[in-house]
Amino acid sequence: MSPDEREHPLDGFRDGRGGGRTSVTPAEKTQARQVSLRRIGGLFTAHRGPLAAVVAIIVASSVIAMASPFLLRTVIDRALPERDLTLLAWLVAGMVGVAAVTAVLGVAQTWISTRVGQEVMHRLRTDVFTHLQRQSIGFFVRTRTGEVQSRITNDIGGMQAVVTSTATSIAANLTTVVATVIAMVALSWRLTLVSVVVLPPAIWLTRRVARLRREITARRQRELADLNVTIEEGLSISGVQLAKTLGAAATLVDRFTASSARLVDLELRSELAGRWRMASMTVIFAAIPAVIYLGAGLPGTAGTLTIGTLVAFTALQGNLFRPLMGLLNVGVSLTASMALFARIFEYLDLPVEVADPAQPVALDPARVRGHLRFSDVTFSYPGSDTAAVAGVNLDVPAGTSLALVGETGSGKSTLAALISRLHDPDAGRITVDGVDLRDLRLADLAAVVGVVSQETYLLHATVRENLRYAKPDATDADLEAAARAAQIHDLIAALPDGYDTVVGSRGHRFSGGEKQRLAIARTLLRDPRILVLDEATSALDTETERAVQRAFDELARGRTVVTIAHRLSTVRDADQIAVLDHGRIVESGTHESLLNHAGRYAALAA
Structure with missing residues (x-):
């Protein structure tokens, strides 16, 4: 790989108007594929203790939350029909207690996970800055200043949501999904089978969106880098003097405007990339309760379910939508962020051409x-x-x-x-x-x-x-x-x-x-x-x-x-x-x- 390719691996093709990238390069796609999940996970190695605490909190919160549908079933099947006010009061107090405990646990989980995420972000920023300080003059001759700034600010900033919430989101949503499915099976294994038919289309749609988001993310970050370069070159004191003396201000404005317009298009495409998936999944999940009610009335299941069980099961199935979609969205975000990790790791992997010796000579x-x-x-x-x-x-x-x-x-x-x-x-x-x-x-x-x-x-x-x-x-x-x-x-x-x-x-x-x-x-x-x-x-x-x-x-x-x-x-x-x-x-x-x-x-x- 040539030096230029190494410093600018995400350079894309330009369209006929002289600006927009029409696709990511093969080098960029290769980089994104080569980013190891193990290496990303290694960023959290020093935070095993806090992450273990977060996982414990998540498990405890999920298990406690699963008591609610069973409390609801008892309210409907026993407390209300039998007019047992004492039992009803205890059940209502239990529901409120479950909500309060899970809320407190949620605050603790957010504090710990956010702190861990921010420390990882801090380490990434300082590692990249420190490593770039060790690069030779040749690196900075070959590399645009705006490109370097963009990777440290825009790319690492774009990774923030993934770094600060991915681990806890996976643990929380996975635990909730597992606990919910177990509770659903405990209520009715037959209705559970009806509910899981949504998973295959959800996974298929998610994979398609993830691939699309990854490409758009890479192109967006490159456009942000170009915008940074334009700002650096056009608004520095030397750049302003040059533009004024050459009468090039209008050209710079046109260049900035075109880059900003392309960025608007990419941002729109990024935001809309998963909306049709969400709309499709919303329709599918909305249809599931109707299918459950239909299933409850079929000859094979009619009379085997109480009203309380049916209501509790429907509530559980509805609650399954949020963590399941959250789990699938994490996959989309993680895949899309691979381009960002590739750009950051590429800088961290740059060899140091002029380095301190392994055994330096002591010199006063x-x-x-x-x-x-x-x-x-x-x-x-x-x-x-x-x-x-x-x-x-x-x-x-x-x-x-x-x-x-x-x-x-x-x-x-x-x-x-x-x-x-x-x-x-x-x-x-x-x-x-x-x-x-x-x-x-x-x-x-x-x-x-x-x-x-x-x-x-x-x-x-x-x-x-x-x-x-x-x-x-x-x-x-x-x-x-x-x-x-x-x-x-x-x-x-x-x-x-x-x-x-x-x-x-x-x-x-x-x-x-x-x-x-x-x-x-x-x-x-x-x-x-x-x-x-x-x-x-x-x-x-x-x-x-x-x-x-x-x-x-x-x-x-x-x-x-x-x-x-x-x-x-x-x-x-x-x-x-x-x-x-x-x-x-x-x-x-x-x-x-x-x-x-x-x-x-x-x-x-x-």
Whole structure:
């Protein structure tokens, strides 16, 4: 299966109007079939005790409730004809007592089962979110953000009713059906045979509806994902700016409207899919009492049943409709939800491409010197036939600086990503103080390697919260010291709310240079021994670049620094400069030596 298929297994065919899915894909149907009921049941393994209590409550409630028809029969056959008010009072009190006890048990059952269901939902949400946090950058490059959000919110939300009520619904309805049938047999086994003729058509209709619901559910969730993507792309600050500058707002509205309209159609089809079944079953169940009365009058049964028995049996048979339909509806819901479980389990089953080692090397970030070495490193992006970097050998002693230069696409940013282990090399190794990066825990590596890139991402929160994102236990004094070093403190202090100023979506409250200096302050809080500057000033004007460069100089003091830049003026003072071309180092040395060599670097500097 290709990466795209793995990330988007539910992609369907588009109709001629360029939007609606006409069917689910074979991959989706295969996934739904492969979802194991045992695996779904495994979600409840940690809750055996509460579930056992729920089952006990359900059994007790069902058994107690079965006393009502027998009490009713006694009322009709004895208490009323014999005018026995004492017996009648006891029987009526018994009926009220049965109702009260079953109501109390029902409240307890609902509380326990809902709590269990919500804990399972919580675990699913956190497991999916945690597992996705461990995925490589490549996964998020291939996957739409709206798709990921839809699976965590819409898909898991769609599973909520099934997860929170399925187990208890099955137990409650099954117990009630069994107890009701036993009571019916106890009253009249002949009339019981007449009543069960409804089961074969009910089961047949249910299976047909279940298959239809599963397909509609899968298509609906895919449409919800598309809607999420449209919202994410159209209502983010960057998306709104793009739409306004390109005059594409009307196109986005049309796209959203079409997706919403398709969703309306799917929701209607989902709701109506089982209504004709319910109508058919209602007619069948309504006809059963009439058949029972007819059966009671046939020569073989006439005179063998009392009026009380007939009334009690009819009441039981009527009560059989609700749990039986509930049991069949659980089957429909469970089958329909298989598509949701398939989508969630698919994410949980994604392999972790860049993972913590099984036996990590213990590393104290405070004692790391920062000696960085590349040994014959080669890496290709998935699906590419050409290596992004090939046979790279570099030695960067602790406390020195390395500049990577070259044309766009030469492999500079790929090397930066490999240093921070956003990817692992296909061949060769990268070491820090002689330790392979793949032998370090990701958290330890993040404490050693700090990255400041051109694309500065700030959370929609206060300045203080954005800085503490790097070091949650940082004091206010730590924040101020880092901001001063990054030459951004005075600007923050001049704001009406100071460090409590909300930066806005993606930091749009600040200019590009201000965001860069906030990113530098954030990195300073972590105090990494190795610093990677990935074209961090390429989008800034000259004056802003000077201010940011002064902050970089402060940040780089005493650290091993790897700088990637298009502007050679920013790297001329590096201890060594490596020139890349098509993923290979074609020359290296100092600024002066490379100029004197009159090779590729000299051509770039010209």
